[in-house]
Amino acid sequence: xxxxxxxxxxxxxxxxxxxxxxxxxxxxxxxxxxxxxxxxxxxxxxxxxxxxxxxxxxxxxxxxxxxxxxxxxxxxxxxxxxxxxxxxxxxxxxxxxxxxxxxxxxxxxxxxxxxxxxxxxxxxxxxxxxxxxxxxxxxxxxxxxxxxxxxxxxxxxxxxxxxxxxxxxxxxxxxxxxxxxxxxxxxxxxxxxxxxxxxxxxxxxxxxxxxxxxxxxxxxxxxxxxxxxxxxxxxxxxxxxxxxxxxxxxxxxxxxxxxxxxxx
Numbered sequence: 001x002x003x004x005x006x007x008x009x010x011x012x013x014x015x016x017x018x019x020x021x022x023x024x025x026x027x028x029x030x031x032x033x034x035x036x037x038x039x040x041x042x043x044x045x046x047x048x049x050x051x052x053x054x055x056x057x058x059x060x061x062x063x064x065x066x067x068x069x070x071x072x073x074x075x076x077x078x079x080x081x082x083x084x085x086x087x088x089x090x091x092x093x094x095x096x097x098x099x100x101x102x103x104x105x106x107x108x109x110x111x112x113x114x115x116x117x118x119x120x121x122x123x124x125x126x127x128x129x130x131x132x133x134x135x136x137x138x139x140x141x142x143x144x145x146x147x148x149x150x151x152x153x154x155x156x157x158x159x160x161x162x163x164x165x166x167x168x169x170x171x172x173x174x175x176x177x178x179x180x181x182x183x184x185x186x187x188x189x190x191x192x193x194x195x196x197x198x199x200x201x202x203x204x205x206x207x208x209x210x211x212x213x214x215x216x217x218x219x220x221x222x223x224x225x226x227x228x229x230x231x232x233x234x235x236x237x238x239x240x241x242x243x244x245x246x247x248x249x250x251x252x253x254x255x256x257x258x259x260x261x262x263x264x
Contacts, residue, residue: 005165010050012036012108014059018115023064023073036108037161038154040226084123088131091120092139095132099141103195106150108157145195152197155225156190159199163187168204168230172223180223186232188214189240196220200240204232214243 016024016032024032026044029051034042051072055061060075086094098117104110121129149156162169169187174180184204191198197219206213 005161006050008161008164009033009037009046010054013047013050014054015108015111017061017072017074021073023066023071025069025071029072035154036157038156038158038225084120086120086124086128088128088135091124091128091132092135094120095136096139096141099144101192102144103148103192103197105148107153110148110150143195147195149197149219152219152222155222156197156219158225158227159187159190159219162227163189165227166231166233167227168232169201169225170228171217171225173217174221174223176221183217184228185217186234188234188238190219191216191244200243202232208235214238 012033013029016029016036026047030042030044030047033039033047051061051063061072062075063070063072065071094117098113101110101113104113159169161167166186169185171183171185172180173183173185185199185201186204187199187201189200191200198216199219200214200216202213203210203215
């Protein structure tokens with residue numbers, strides 16, 4: 001199994017334990033991982049191995065018998081965190097970013113944002129929050145789409161793993177005004193643009209010299225996604241930042257072309 005995939009699974013496992021203070025059984029942890037990462041299958045033996053790996057890395061993870069079952073939970077040492085300090089202006093900047101990323105609510109990234117925000121609320125004194133609330137009246141965030149990707153979190157997790165592991169994705173994708181069809185995609189990265197999440201990647205069904213091979217795919221239009229046991233390499237000369245700077249929008253393309261338009 002690829003090292004990146006193992007790390008993602010172990011990080012997700014730790015986050016699940018953090019969210020369940022009283023712990024979970026091995027089977028419950030297995031099901032939570034399947035749901036969070038969009039996996040098709042996962043053995044309890046793999047989950048137990050990941051728990052031991054986290055424990056050997058220094059994390060305080062304990063197991064105890066409860067009602068005839070073994071429950072896994074974080075120990076007290078894992079729950080001790082560094083005290084957070086922030087100014088009212090820093091809170092303002094963070095809260096604006098939180099609202100701009102509202103479409104990611106329900107995804108692992110969105111859950112991480114909310115978890116951190118809740119921790120800050122618990123740590124900071126009332127005086128800082130009072131100053132922050134006054135500053136918050138100065139600037140408001142508008143134009144953020146009233147949608148979230150909560151129902152797509154399994155697909156997002158699958159594509160995230162594929163990006164890290166350079167795996168081809170088999171997806172059920174519905175282009176605009178067309179019926180859904182199966183696609184094979186080589187995902188390079190994901191980008192959030194104007195409240196929508198996109199996959200930047202290559203159409204594996206096109207030849208490598210096709211100028212339209214690399215494009216962006218809107219997450220909203222994915223119906224299913226699964227990783228294949230097939231690897232790909234990002235072309236050596238591909239510049240992701242350059243591609244993003246000229247391709248996001250209604251008209252996109254890898255190649256810049258010049259047109260002459262006659263207005264009458």
